[in-house]
Amino acid sequence: MEYLASIVANFLIYALIIISLNNFIIGKTSIWSIGHIAFFGIGALTTGIMVHDFLMPGWSAILPGLLISFFLSLFVGLSTLRLSGDYFIILSIGLCEITRAVSHELKGPAGMSGIVRPTLGGMSLDNDWMFILLVILPIFIAVIVLSVRFSRSPLERICSLVRQNENAARFMKINPLYYKVGCLCIGSLIAALTGSIHAFFARSTDPSIITLYQTVLFFSMVLFGGINSLYGSILGSLMLVAVPRILEYFINSPMASSYSYQIIQLMYGFLLIFVVRFMPQGVMGGSKNWFYPQENT
Amino acid sequence: MEQLFHGLIIGSVISFIALGYALIYSILKFINFAHGEVMMAGAYFCYGFLSIMGVENFHFAVLFSIIATGILGVFIERVCYKPLRSRGRLTMLLSSLGISIILQAIITLIFTSSALVYTIREKSLHIGEYSLYFSEIIIIVILVISFIIISLSLTRSRLGLAVRAISSNPTRLALLGIPVDQIISIFFFLSSALAAIAGIGLAVENGLIPSMGFQYSIWAFAVVVIAGLGSLRGIIIGGVLFGIVINYAIVYSSSLFANGFAITIMALILLLRPQGLFPQRLREF
Numbered sequence: 001m002e003y004l005a006s007i008v009a010n011f012l013i014y015a016l017i018i019i020s021l022n023n024f025i026i027g028k029t030s031i032w033s034i035g036h037i038a039f040f041g042i043g044a045l046t047t048g049i050m051v052h053d054f055l056m057p058g059w060s061a062i063l064p065g066l067l068i069s070f071f072l073s074l075f076v077g078l079s080t081l082r083l084s085g086d087y088f089i090i091l092s093i094g095l096c097e098i099t100r101a102v103s104h105e106l107k108g109p110a111g112m113s114g115i116v117r118p119t120l121g122g123m124s125l126d127n128d129w130m131f132i133l134l135v136i137l138p139i140f141i142a143v144i145v146l147s148v149r150f151s152r153s154p155l156e157r158i159c160s161l162v163r164q165n166e167n168a169a170r171f172m173k174i175n176p177l178y179y180k181v182g183c184l185c186i187g188s189l190i191a192a193l194t195g196s197i198h199a200f201f202a203r204s205t206d207p208s209i210i211t212l213y214q215t216v217l218f219f220s221m222v223l224f225g226g227i228n229s230l231y232g233s234i235l236g237s238l239m240l241v242a243v244p245r246i247l248e249y250f251i252n253s254p255m256a257s258s259y260s261y262q263i264i265q266l267m268y269g270f271l272l273i274f275v276v277r278f279m280p281q282g283v284m285g286g287s288k289n290w291f292y293p294q295e296n297t
Numbered sequence: 298m299e300q301l302f303h304g305l306i307i308g309s310v311i312s313f314i315a316l317g318y319a320l321i322y323s324i325l326k327f328i329n330f331a332h333g334e335v336m337m338a339g340a341y342f343c344y345g346f347l348s349i350m351g352v353e354n355f356h357f358a359v360l361f362s363i364i365a366t367g368i369l370g371v372f373i374e375r376v377c378y379k380p381l382r383s384r385g386r387l388t389m390l391l392s393s394l395g396i397s398i399i400l401q402a403i404i405t406l407i408f409t410s411s412a413l414v415y416t417i418r419e420k421s422l423h424i425g426e427y428s429l430y431f432s433e434i435i436i437i438v439i440l441v442i443s444f445i446i447i448s449l450s451l452t453r454s455r456l457g458l459a460v461r462a463i464s465s466n467p468t469r470l471a472l473l474g475i476p477v478d479q480i481i482s483i484f485f486f487l488s489s490a491l492a493a494i495a496g497i498g499l500a501v502e503n504g505l506i507p508s509m510g511f512q513y514s515i516w517a518f519a520v521v522v523i524a525g526l527g528s529l530r531g532i533i534i535g536g537v538l539f540g541i542v543i544n545y546a547i548v549y550s551s552s553l554f555a556n557g558f559a560i561t562i563m564a565l566i567l568l569l570r571p572q573g574l575f576p577q578r579l580r581e582f
Binding site: 102 | 327328377380381384387388390391392394395396397398399401402403405406511515518519522553556557560563564567568
């Protein structure tokens with residue numbers, strides 16, 4: 001049951017990150033935030049340090065991580081999104097690298113352990129299922145509701161205009177920068193929150209997850225599921241959790257299992273190239289005119 | 298003094314990688330994320346020629362691996378980028394991300410993830426108490442020669458004119474009978490060959506490891522941004538200076554500090570002077 005609980009929690013956490021990436025950042029503004037995993041890492045690391053070293057009580061330890069990621073995404077967005085070109089992607093990679101380096105420097109390559117789970121109104125959350133049911137699931141549902149509301153709101157039309165034709169948006173007295181940075185901040189906040197929750201759930205942090213490859217896996221899942229599609233995000237995270245388990249089940253020899261990471265990496269790489277080339281709408285049918293940004297029209 | 302020379306080598310390697318990025322960027326306007334991994338593959342090709350195929354002469358192995366890496370680059374371009382060219386540069390960028398993780402996985406599956414070194418016995422040059430490897434001098438000489446050839450061909454020849462025309466409007470160029478596909482393939486061959494030279498130079502200095510591509514590609518990014526996308530002169534000057542500074546930063550503090558330092562410079566340049574320190578000036582024909 002413990003194993004099952006960790007799989008379910010993994011799935012929910014992956015789903016939260018992919019929704020924050022797909023339905024709040026890429027889907028709305030077509031900013032390919034390649035260092036997105038950095039915000040997850042910042043959330044986890046800050047929460048861990050706050051609980052472990054500064055002895056902050058319970059849930060309030062989440063706040064500093066949220067604040068740091070908010071200001072970082074504000075800085076990265078405001079400094080690079082006003083430029084045309086790929087500067088955002090470059091700085092985003094830099095952010096990812098710095099986060100990993102800082103995390104290594106502060107808490108070592110193994111991360112930290114022994115983060116105490118807070119209680120919920122006096123109720124102990126030491127049972128994994130209780131934690132999933134009372135903390136992760138409500139956040140998951142709240143984020144889904146937020147995403148659905150966002151997709152149906154007038155704000156989405158503005159974002160769509162900004163995405164497809166910035167000059168037209170400017171003509172309508174809409175400043176594209178505000179909407180891009182706004183979406184980026186919301187997405188980063190959700191990722192940081194997910195990181196904090198994960199640190200509480202796993203009682204530890206893992207800096208080895210903060211790599212570019214993790215984001216490439218997320219990108220391939222976003223494209224596979226379909227950009228801006230909620231079902232697509234959930235399907236993608238389901239695959240991200242299920243495929244390694246299935247592979248583990250089929251591959252029994254120790255030789256192959258020591259390379260299972262590379263095999264998975266290979267599969268996702270081919271999947272990414274295949275999806276980009278042959279089915280840009282993804283499985284769940286995302287937006288159609290995605291790969292025709294304004295520079296080509 | 299020895300550290301200065303080491304920094305010079307690292308800087309030349311970084312400017313080789315940055316030159317590869319800039320070549321592709323100048324013609325297709327996208328960041329080729331697979332470039333660092335192509336560099337890594339070039340270094341491993343050389344290892345393969347030396348240790349597995351048993352090529353005796355190191356210089357032949359280098360030559361073979363440069364050609365093999367160039368062909369790999371052209372293959373990647375033909376299979377993964379060419380069909381996407383009409384769909385915007387974002388798709389090519391995503392595709393290159395896929396290629397980069399595929400290349401890394403394949404190399405790790407073949408050569409394992411442990412560090413390797415070339416088994417070469419090389420003549421070294423003694424200047425006072427310092428000894429320099431012959432290949433270290435060759436790297437710098439090749440850098441200077443290839444920089445002169447590339448910058449001349451980009452600014453003074455019809456090829457350079459064609460490149461600039463392609464980057465602004467590929468469809469019309471094809472109408473005018475200019476072989477767009479061939480020119481783009483030539484560029485991929487060139488940039489991959491440069492990457493192979495960089496990778497081999499790096500492997501001679503520091504040994505081989507599958508994650509080597511990533512670290513140096515980050516620094517090469519930083520150099521490209523600092524110099525200004527598309528400025529060859531800036532990339533060479535910036536790359537060499539950057540390598541020397543980074544090397545001193547690594548020696549006197551830690552590689553973490555060096556990384557943070559590089560990225561902070563890059564962020565500051567992006568904030569204050571987004572066109573780079575050496576903005577591109579086009580010469581009128």
